[in-house]
Amino acid sequence: xxxxxxxxxxxxxxxxxxxxxxxxxxxxxxxxxxxxxxxxxxxxxxxxxxxxxxxxxxxxxxxxxxxxxxxxxxxxxxxxxxxxxxxxxxxxxxxxxxxxxxxxxxxxxxxxxxxxxxxxxxxxxxxxxxxxxxxxxxxxxxxxxxxxxxxxxxxxxxxxxxxxxxxxxxxxxxxxxxxxxxxxxxxxxxxxxxxxxxxxxxxxxxxxxxxxxxxxxxxxxxxxxxxxxxxxxxxxxxxxxxxxxxxxxxxxxxxxxxxxxxxxxxxxxxxxxxxxxxxxxxxxxxxxxxxxxxxxxxxxxxxxxxxxxxxxxxxxxxxxxxxxxxxxxxxxxxxxxxxxxxxxxxxxxxxxxxxxxxxxxxxxxxxxxxxxxxxxxxxxxxxxxxxxxxxxxxxxxxxxxxxxxxxxxxxxxxxxxxxxxxxxxxxxxxxxxxxxxxxxxxxxxxxxxxxxxxxxxxxxxxxxxxxxxxxxxxxxxxxxxxxxxxxxxxxxxxxxxxxxxxxxxxxxxxxxxxxxxxxxxxxxxxxxxxxxxxxxxxxxxxxxxxxxxxxxxxxxxxxxxxxxxxxxxxxxxxxxxxxx
Amino acid sequence: xxxxxxxxxxxxxxxxxxxxxxxxxxxxxxxxxxxxxxxxxxxxxxxxxxxxxxxxxxxxxxxxxxxxxxxxxxxxxxxxxxxxxxxxxxxxxxxxxxxxxxxxxxxxxxxxxxxxxxxxxxxxxxxxxxxxxxxxxxxxxxxxxxxxxxxxxxxxxxxx
Numbered sequence: 001x002x003x004x005x006x007x008x009x010x011x012x013x014x015x016x017x018x019x020x021x022x023x024x025x026x027x028x029x030x031x032x033x034x035x036x037x038x039x040x041x042x043x044x045x046x047x048x049x050x051x052x053x054x055x056x057x058x059x060x061x062x063x064x065x066x067x068x069x070x071x072x073x074x075x076x077x078x079x080x081x082x083x084x085x086x087x088x089x090x091x092x093x094x095x096x097x098x099x100x101x102x103x104x105x106x107x108x109x110x111x112x113x114x115x116x117x118x119x120x121x122x123x124x125x126x127x128x129x130x131x132x133x134x135x136x137x138x139x140x141x142x143x144x145x146x147x148x149x150x151x152x153x154x155x156x157x158x159x160x161x162x163x164x165x166x167x168x169x170x171x172x173x174x175x176x177x178x179x180x181x182x183x184x185x186x187x188x189x190x191x192x193x194x195x196x197x198x199x200x201x202x203x204x205x206x207x208x209x210x211x212x213x214x215x216x217x218x219x220x221x222x223x224x225x226x227x228x229x230x231x232x233x234x235x236x237x238x239x240x241x242x243x244x245x246x247x248x249x250x251x252x253x254x255x256x257x258x259x260x261x262x263x264x265x266x267x268x269x270x271x272x273x274x275x276x277x278x279x280x281x282x283x284x285x286x287x288x289x290x291x292x293x294x295x296x297x298x299x300x301x302x303x304x305x306x307x308x309x310x311x312x313x314x315x316x317x318x319x320x321x322x323x324x325x326x327x328x329x330x331x332x333x334x335x336x337x338x339x340x341x342x343x344x345x346x347x348x349x350x351x352x353x354x355x356x357x358x359x360x361x362x363x364x365x366x367x368x369x370x371x372x373x374x375x376x377x378x379x380x381x382x383x384x385x386x387x388x389x390x391x392x393x394x395x396x397x398x399x400x401x402x403x404x405x406x407x408x409x410x411x412x413x414x415x416x417x418x419x420x421x422x423x424x425x426x427x428x429x430x431x432x433x434x435x436x437x438x439x440x441x442x443x444x445x446x447x448x449x450x451x452x453x454x455x456x457x458x459x460x461x462x463x464x465x466x467x468x469x470x471x472x473x474x475x476x477x478x479x480x481x482x483x484x485x486x487x488x489x490x491x492x493x494x495x496x497x498x499x500x501x502x503x504x505x506x507x508x509x510x511x512x513x514x515x516x517x518x519x520x521x522x523x524x525x526x527x528x529x530x531x532x533x534x535x536x537x538x539x540x541x542x543x544x545x546x547x548x549x550x551x552x553x554x555x556x557x558x559x560x561x562x563x564x565x566x567x568x569x570x571x572x573x574x575x576x577x578x579x580x
Numbered sequence: 581x582x583x584x585x586x587x588x589x590x591x592x593x594x595x596x597x598x599x600x601x602x603x604x605x606x607x608x609x610x611x612x613x614x615x616x617x618x619x620x621x622x623x624x625x626x627x628x629x630x631x632x633x634x635x636x637x638x639x640x641x642x643x644x645x646x647x648x649x650x651x652x653x654x655x656x657x658x659x660x661x662x663x664x665x666x667x668x669x670x671x672x673x674x675x676x677x678x679x680x681x682x683x684x685x686x687x688x689x690x691x692x693x694x695x696x697x698x699x700x701x702x703x704x705x706x707x708x709x710x711x712x713x714x715x716x717x718x719x720x721x722x723x724x725x726x727x728x729x730x731x732x733x734x735x736x737x738x739x740x
Contacts, residue, residue: 142600143607147650150595167650201592201653326644329637 013061020192025154025185026055029118030062032161035193038089040065040080040446042073046093047133048120051185065446065475068467070097072439074104075465078113079440080447082426083401085238087114087168088443094121095133098179099140103433106144108175110430111259112236114168115175116161117145123183124152138179146174154187159194166197171204172324173236204323208340213348215336216294216319221354223292225314225361226252229275229304232259232429233297233322233342235422240264242346243296249350251358253365255283257298259429262419266398272365273374276304277565278411281372284563284571286365287312294319297342300331301430308332310570321345374415376577382556383531385409385484389416392454392482395539400452401444403427405437405461408490411561413456435464441479442471452480452543459485459512466518472548473523480542481524481550483515486557494560498575499567519550530554582633584613586659586735587642589628590620592651600649601628610634610642614667614732625653629734631710658735665735668705669713670695674724675702683723690716701726709733 008016017031029052033041040063045053056062067073070092077088088108092101098119108115122131138148147167149160157180164176220226234243234256240263247254247270254264255272264271273280275287287293293315298304299322305311308331312318317335320328321342328337338345376386389412392400398418403426404410410427419425426444428436441455462483472479489507496504516526525545529535535553542549562577591597598617605612613631620627632642643655658665675683680702687694687704690712696703706716710733717728 138596139599142596142603146648172648199650202650324648326641326648328644330641 008061018193020190022188022190024051024055024188025151025157025180026051028154028157028189028191029161029180029185030055030059031191032158032193033089034061036087036161036165038087039063041089041091042067042076042080042443043091044070044073044093044097046097046120048094048097048122048182049091049180049185051182052091052120052180064091065471067439068470069465070100071104071435072442072465072468072471074101074115074117075107075433075436075439076443076446076468077115078104078108078436079403079426079443081108081113081115081443082440083423083444084447085236085423086447087116087165089116089118091118092120093133094119094137095135097133098135098137102141102144103431103435105141105175105177107428107431107433107436109144109146111428112173112232113175114173116164116168117175117177119177119179120185121150121179121181124181125183127181138177141177144175145177146172148177148179150179151181151184154184154189157184158192162194163197163199167199167202171206205325205339206323206341206344208321208338208345208348210348212336212338213345216338217349217353219292219317219319219336220250220252220294221356223356224358225290226250226292226294226356226358227272227286227290228252228254229257229287229293229295229298230254230260230263231257231296231298232263234260234263237297237323237342238422239297239343239346240422242343242350244268245350246346246353249353250355251362252294253286253362255279255286257301257304257429258414258427260298261414262422262425265420266418267420269366270362272369274414276301276571277306278415278561278563279304279565279571280374281563281574281576282365282368284565284574285368288570288572289314291316292319293317294321296321296346297323299327305331306565306567306569306571372576376559376562379556380532383529383535383553385412385486385553385555385559386416387532388482388484388535388553388555389413389456391535391539392456393417395543396452396454400424400454401426401448403437403441403444403453403455405457406432406434407458407461408486408494408559408561409456409458409484411491412484434461437461438481439465439468441481442468442477445477445479453478454480454482456482456484458490459483459487459509459515460489462515463512469519469522469524469548469550476547478547481519481548483550483552485512485515485552485554486559487512488557490559491561494564497560498564515550515552525549526552528552528554582635584659585632585634585639585657586663586665586733587630587632588656588658588735589630589646589652590654591626591628592653593619593624593626594651597626597651598628600651601630601646604645604649605630605632605642608641608645610638614730616732616734618734629658629732631733656737658737661737662739663735663737665709665733666707667710667713667731667733668707669717669728669730671704671706671717671720671725672701672727673704673720674700674726676700679723683720686716686719692716
């Protein structure tokens with residue numbers, strides 16, 4: 001495994017690192033990262049970061065994973081962060097190296113993932129001259145970072161790193177970029193790592209206002225048909241246990257958004273499934289019929305609300321709990337705003353919560369759930385993608401960490417792989433980034449060497465970062481790579497069929513590589529399955545094989561994701577599909 | 581209902597902070613009618629005064645989104661209080677010697693000042709709220725305005 005355990009004790013290492021030696025910016029960077037407990041950095045060297053890479057040479061304490069593309073590095077850092085809750089770190093050079101990170105930064109920003117992104121830049125003496133491989137990366141990424149720094153003086157570097165980690169990992173989490181000019185990484189200065197961070201103007205509200213929490217509890221006691229909409233914030237704040245306690249006390253049904261999956265156990269009787277465009281009948285109808293809606297760490301994304309002015313029309317009140325005050329009232333009018341860390345809010349609420357009478361509502365929910373389960377028309381002649389996902393769930397008891405790419409396979413995974421634990425589901429929600437799935441699995445596996453990590457991809461997205469197969473082979477990273485191959489850009493095909501009247505425009509992925517051979521070319525075992533029997537055999541072989549394995553499941557081309565709500569419709573106007 | 585709002589934003593005087601603030605307005609679809617920046621009473625901090633139009637909900641979002649920027653320290657909606665708002669304009673107006681007495685009459689009425697005289701033009705400096713400058717500009721238009729430069733509004737709450 002890539003992460004080596006160092007022989008030194010943590011205290012020993014800390015003491016060594018904190019010595020006030022006169023060292024270069026590069027050495028200060030590595031020391032600072034180690035002081036922030038970074039186990040592994042993902043990156044790609046180049047001219048502007050050569051001093052930094054030189055400082056890594058022969059450093060036994062510092063772990064770096066060389067990806068094959070900067071996009072692979074940042075998605076891996078993202079998967080590392082999402083699977084652990086720690087800050088993910090990646091390094092790239094200036095210019096093209098830095099701009100190759102842009103998609104990954106935007107992905108992390110949209111999904112509130114804590115990252116520290118380190119880029120090199122040309123020397124301060126030539127910044128602004130269009131020097132070789134110069135790009136104004138702080139300018140380029142300003143709209144997609146939580147904050148960014150251009151380091152102009154080596155003496156500022158340790159403080160900036162300390163601040164960057166603090167900003168990335170507190171309040172609403174997000175990516176922070178540190179751009180280090182080449183001369184700064186080579187300049188020397190005595191090393192001093194600050195113990196505390198003081199940033200005037202940055203004080204996230206984590207402690208909620210008790211009065212608002214009490215107002216929420218009053219509303220709950222009065223409500224007859226309440227619903228909780230739980231988002232990624234539940235997972236990020238580590239509030240899953242508090243949420244279960246809260247739900248058991250209040251008997252309020254829960255729907256979890258795409259990023260909230262795993263934040264509430266799908267096995268719980270009050271779980272409604274995912275809401276929104278490809279949500280369950282029960283979740284969507286519960287939202288439309290509730291009299292009290294409690295959004296918890298969810299930002300009312302348009303894929304959840306669909307037509308906003310027809311969303312939750314019967315809710316007399318909407319409660320919104322979020323650590324980011326700007327989310328409250330952004331999309332839906334909120335009667336009771338609760339600004340604070342979700343975990344702390346729920347802990348406070350759990351102390352004196354009183355349930356309302358929800359029994360009739362819970363009965364309705366259970367009936368609806370029984371009446372409208374997620375279903376698909378199975379086939380004995382063709383392999384169905386939903387069948388594959390169900391098989392993955394069944395054979396792993398839902399215990400794996402699953403990462404996905406973007407598209408139909410992502411939605412089927414969200415629907416048919418049932419998550420019971422937080423941080424076991426990693427997917428690009430907000431930005432919908434193709435190419436995310438496979439490298440993010442590498443990061444998750446590096447961070448969780450003892451867990452089974454499955455990366456589920458489509459044939460389209462797999463080709464956007466397939467070069468990272470090399471990383472798995474060389475470093476023996478045992479990700480089980482699934483390719484759901486329908487030979488087409490499936491989600492685009494589905495939209496063209498349903499919304500664009502079967503006008504299929506540029507979606508045929510003919511000419512894709514033989515994925516088995518592609519895997520083998522990199523030294524990764526490749527398997528293929530085209531029917532149910534082969535699928536079970538191949539998957540079993542993959543699980544039984546140590547190390548990375550790619551399994552291609554050739555599935556029915558024309559399969560669609562249902563239910564589906566088309567844009568412009570309210571979430572109860574659902575196309576239920578061809579299951580019956 | 582959309583109103584004109586004057587917002588004061590106290591920011592860290594860091595490189596790129598103007599870009600962060602103006603970029604936020606741009607990408608969130610908020611309108612900027614004018615923006616002025618200068619030093620504040622405290623070293624290291626600058627004050628921006630931004631005039632924007634929007635309903636109360638938009639203004640709330642503007643303020644909340646601004647607070648998300650790490651370099652933003654304080655956001656105040658000045659126009660929610662009695663405030664003084666001032667703008668400065670320099671107006672270069674055609675002024676053949678024969679037309680000058682008339683123009684000087686306008687300048688005097690507005691308590692503006694002539695700050696430069698050329699062979700056939702004058703530069704008029706006017707300070708006041710935006711409406712006053714609009715009115716002055718209207719009155720000078722018939723003579724022919726060669727160049728107009730306005731600073732945008734800077735403002736403060738009265739008293740307190």
